[in-house]
Amino acid sequence: MTEVRETALNSISEAFDRHGLPLDLVEPPAPAMPQMTPQLLAHxxxxxxxxxxxxxxxxIxxxxxxxxxxxxxxxxxxxxxITAPKPEGRVHKS
Incomplete structure (x- = not known):
């Protein structure tokens, strides 16, 4: 199950390289967060x-x-x- 979650999270992360994704699209894995390993949870x-x-x-x-x-x-x-002033365009530093 960990490998499946890791693959899904990696796919979502790669999508952010090309597109701005809304919270409602990436939020569905949130209920699984308590069962995630610390590495996957940080991701x-x-x-x-x-x-x-x-x-x-x-x-968060x-x-x-x-x-x-x-x-x-x-x-x-x-x-x-999330609380910082937003520059022009999407910038993610994590």
Whole structure:
């Protein structure tokens, strides 16, 4: 199951290289986040942040207290990125 989730997350990430994706398109994996490994969870947080949608914050904020340092750091970066002033066009730094 981990390999399937990893493949799906990688595909979504690659799509962001070419297109701006809305939160409602990338949010469906969110219910599986509690069962993800820390590495996959950090990847999922990055994807949520790439939407630049403030409505993703409630999905990200609980992860600021996650036991894995990498997940906490990605959640911190992503939450800050979502609330930062937006430059022209899409820019994702996570």
């Amino acid at each position: 999922a947080v990055c994807i949520l942040g790439a939407t630049q949608d403030p409505q993703a914050r409630p999905l 904020e609980p992860l600021l207290r996650h036991h894995a340092p990498d997940v906490r750091e990605e959640a911190r970066r992503t939450a800050a990125e």
